Amino acid sequence: MGVVNLTPDSFSDGGRFLGEAEALAHARALVDEGADILDIGAESSRPGAAPVPANVQCARLLPLLDALSGTAVPISVDTRDVEVMRAALDAGASMINDIGALSAPGALACVAAGEAAVCLMHMRGDPLTMQQAPAYRDVVSEVAGFLQSRVDAARSAGIASDRIVVDPGLGFGKTLAHNVALLGAGDRLRAECGAPVLVGASRKSMLGELTGRPVGDRLAASVAAAIAAVAHGAAVVRVHDVAATRDALRVWQAVHGMAGG
């Protein structure tokens, strides 16, 4: 899954793809690099970020969705706002990626009304407050339990199981130790939630903590994190650097296949 951020303030690429032409060129480049899904977002969810009004998100998203209609890969829209979900689905989005796991009033019904897929992500609190001393008794159990309850809620609302993926939400109300534990917990999350697992570690501060490198210099760490996620059961990795991640996954998969894994 290749990331397209239509934001002025995303933590790694804020402001680079705000213009319609830049965004479209970037989206097409990610498809050429081998992205299987594009994830388009118009609201940063970095720690401390404030919500972006629905009309502003729509003004950023809808022209790109229109320009991308007919693209060979499915388009996911990253939003927790029901009004934006509805507009994105009407404009042809194939997936809603919700860092709030469809917890906003009306979100379950909005997605259930169509055929689109959904990513249900775990977050502790909200982006404004989530990194204020996050604590868990057992982070993997608690995240698995939460995701399982959201999968149950989605199914009860009428969203079929084969439309649902789950995501432990690396960096969303977690310390480095929590993030590392969750990066290696894909197999368990998949088994306990009964849904494929999506993992987004690309360029995140956990990688800065592990390597000492600034956000613009985390390519190697991001690729390693993607391989680690897939090796531990992730079905989808959400990344900014599609070409490098694809190359690394091809090599890993060849060896993994030879080894009979």
Ligand code: HH2
């Ligand atoms: N991470 C970010 C945003 N959306 N969605 C899912 N499902 N999983 C993630 O890990 C995830 C996500 C943060 O990354 P980015 O979009 O690059 O930054 P920003 O939120 O600052 O726009």
